[in-house]
Amino acid sequence: MPELPEVETVRRTLIELVAGRTIERVTVTLPRIIQRPAEPEQFADMLAGRRIETVERRGKFLRIVLDELVLVSHLRMEGRYGLYKSDEPVEKHTHVIFHFTDGTELRYKDVRQFGTMHIFLPGEEFQYPPLNKLGIEPLDGVFTPESLRSALGRRTTKIKPLLLNQQYIVGLGNIYVDEALFAAGIHPERTADTLKKDEWIRLHTAIVETLGRAVEAGGSSIKSYVNGQGEMGLFQYSLQVYGREQEPCRRCGSVISKSVVGGRGTHVCIQCQPLGKSRSTAARKASSGVLPAVREEGRKGKQTANPVRKHFGNL
Numbered sequence: 001m002p003e004l005p006e007v008e009t010v011r012r013t014l015i016e017l018v019a020g021r022t023i024e025r026v027t028v029t030l031p032r033i034i035q036r037p038a039e040p041e042q043f044a045d046m047l048a049g050r051r052i053e054t055v056e057r058r059g060k061f062l063r064i065v066l067d068e069l070v071l072v073s074h075l076r077m078e079g080r081y082g083l084y085k086s087d088e089p090v091e092k093h094t095h096v097i098f099h100f101t102d103g104t105e106l107r108y109k110d111v112r113q114f115g116t117m118h119i120f121l122p123g124e125e126f127q128y129p130p131l132n133k134l135g136i137e138p139l140d141g142v143f144t145p146e147s148l149r150s151a152l153g154r155r156t157t158k159i160k161p162l163l164l165n166q167q168y169i170v171g172l173g174n175i176y177v178d179e180a181l182f183a184a185g186i187h188p189e190r191t192a193d194t195l196k197k198d199e200w201i202r203l204h205t206a207i208v209e210t211l212g213r214a215v216e217a218g219g220s221s222i223k224s225y226v227n228g229q230g231e232m233g234l235f236q237y238s239l240q241v242y243g244r245e246q247e248p249c250r251r252c253g254s255v256i257s258k259s260v261v262g263g264r265g266t267h268v269c270i271q272c273q274p275l276g277k278s279r280s281t282a283a284r285k286a287s288s289g290v291l292p293a294v295r296e297e298g299r300k301g302k303q304t305a306n307p308v309r310k311h312f313g314n315l
């Protein structure tokens with residue numbers, strides 16, 4: 001699935017290809033790609049005669065800004081755009097064609113058919129799914145070590161699934177979470193509440209640098225990703241842990257291992273990313289059985305039914 005760097009690369013390429021072009025008509029051959037409005041005919045009617053002004057990005061979503069409308073597009077697994085001349089043969093798995101007035105066409109191809117398109121009035125897209133519950137943009141100035149820590153720092157769940165959750169930070173998928181955690185020296189199974197201040201700073205830096213370098217490299221070409229001009233990204237050659245199981249760590253020489261964390265294949269160097277204090281502070285205190293308050297109550301013979309729960313209601 002394309003992550004922030006790949007979607008950003010597609011965005012930059014699409015601007016070059018389509019900004020300023022006017023849509024004459026739209027052909028939809030796979031209605032389920034179109035999520036809003038409900039009918040593909042209505043989708044086509046709304047776009048006819050509109051000029052594409054620019055292409056923006058929110059998380060892993062493209063925002064194709066037209067005059068007085070916004071088209072929100074998610075590529076999901078294998079969606080891709082390409083610009084063609086109208087007399088070029090239409091390739092298999094092409095599901096939506098934006099015919100421009102100048103004889104060119106923007107074609108949306110999607111072998112897996114998981115991609116989506118939604119139309120909104122400008123600004124309205126942020127009030128409704130799929131953009132209404134997205135978290136911080138990691139390449140914006142608002143993303144700081146403090147904002148990262150305040151979003152996740154009290155969570156007692158593993159750091160990796162938290163970083164994948166688009167409600168907190170957008171744009172990170174499996175590749176860049178593994179890479180950022182390696183760069184920060186943090187094991188993916190550490191729970192967020194065990195991270196120290198300096199680790200949040202390292203993690204913030206790792207996320208920003210990993211994503212920034214991947215954007216500069218045009219993304220990573222894993223499986224089928226190519227940008228809007230059919231070019232492949234190059235960041236896969238810079239990956240430190242992702243896809244490198246059983247290979248030596250480039251930093252320490254230990255073997256990279258692969259396991260499953262939060263249902264996702266996870267790559268880690270256990271030398272560079274020690275698990276150490278794997279559980280939350282609260283969980284460790286609870287299982288140690290030496291909570292001062294519990295001892296105190298025990299001595300007095302007034303132990304409550306579940307003293308741990310009383311002090312740590314979220315366990």
Ligand SMILES: [Zn+2]
Nearest residue numbers: 249252269272
């Ligand atoms: Zn290592």
